[in-house]
Amino acid sequence: MDLEKHPQRPAAPAEPEGIRASDADRDRIADILREAMAEGRLTADEHAERVDSVYRAKTVGELEPLVRDLPIPGGVPRAAAAPAADVPEEPAGPADNLVAIFSSSTRKGRWRVGARTNAFALFGSVEIDLTEALFGQRLTVINATSVFGSVEIRVPENISLRGSGTGIFGNFEVVTLESPEPEAPVVVVNGYSVFGSVEAKPKRGKFIADLQDRVRKHLDKHLDRNLGKHLGH
Template identity: 45%
Template sequence: MTDDAVPDLRASDADRERVADILREALAEGRLDMEEFGERLDATYRARTYGELAPITRDLPGPGAPVPAVSLTKEPRPGGDWSDRIVGGGDEGTSTWAVAVMSGFQRRGRWTAPRRFNCFAFWGGGEIDLREAYFADREIVINAVAIMGGVDVIVPPGVEVVVRGIGVMGGFDHREEDVPGDPGAPRVIVTGFAFWGGVGVQRKLPRAEKQRLREERRQEKLERKAARRALDPSEGHASPGGLHGLHGSHTDRPYEPENRRSGE
């Protein structure tokens, strides 16, 4: 299967097995965890066309492909260039629906969010994490129905959010609506219905960015500590005068038995 294959062309069992082999190799190399491997493998065997198969391994190297060198230099904030994450071209997305009935569902990691994603939660909960996702179009719709349950939508910084859902004894979170989006960033419309439940929208940094910021703060603390030590080499060491002050005059003479000092 090649990237220039017609998206609507029906895939064969052999095509699905080739994608499954790539996923198994990615799992063995640590590129996928077990949960994400299971989700992608399920999507592989459900796929009917090349257009459905292509996004599943879009971010994975093919068999025998050269592995690019990893740069240890600081990279720009994820999401700064959104053109690489809006795939377009008739891509229908990795997954288009999810259901949680007294259970839960998750969509996270490197997946392709479709133009419209429908989900339903009854006495359960779901999480739709778009921080590392690709987008099938510049505007996508998440239609969430929560009945005595909840759905959380997590978006990265820079994404524009519009909330249009209706709540009855429940509600939709509108706090992220007033945050302007980056130029060229995708637009996420959250709609649906909540009854005795809720649909929340959170804006969080991608995991890699959070780790980078933690490392930067740790490095800054070390640099400040080193600078203080350079200005005052005695910092962090007890001075002899401090010990003398604690013991007072008892440090100025040797120990004598109590009966000798009292003249007995």
């Protein structure tokens, strides 16, 4: 065959929906789901199911349907918003990991809570005490897994605590708590236990000091940052 007369045809570029999803793409969709959960648009079960699908997705086209029925952060309907590629991405750092294998791992005292925490106990114990922690975001998700071990999570009484999970020959218990403060942080605990236990409940008598003032300052800072981005363009 004459290669000069029949040059090899270059591969056609992939359609936008067929492009492989990056970690930033997944984090952007997860952020939208977190906002929807905090606003009451998704239940804890729906949120957990969609987040699981987010991190299983391989292409951009698999991600978009997961938030098609939700507004983008800020309350703007997706149909009236700019295309996803033009939406500024919220900063999303890596998840915090607490692992205990034939050992124990504890996080307590005054510390800044990240948006996501993974807790894993295998023949060990993990303790997460949020009663003196600083919340830098409305929604905090803790994925807890216990295999022949225990994961114990304590929260102050003036935040919202939600979650769902499965106990297989073990115990998975989340004591649901709804804060009367509309802007209070929300902690969602998901996961499962196998021959072990996962327990999340409020710690009696422990409260976040100056909750409203702290949340208001955080929201003001967030709004100022977004306004600065828009003015800078």
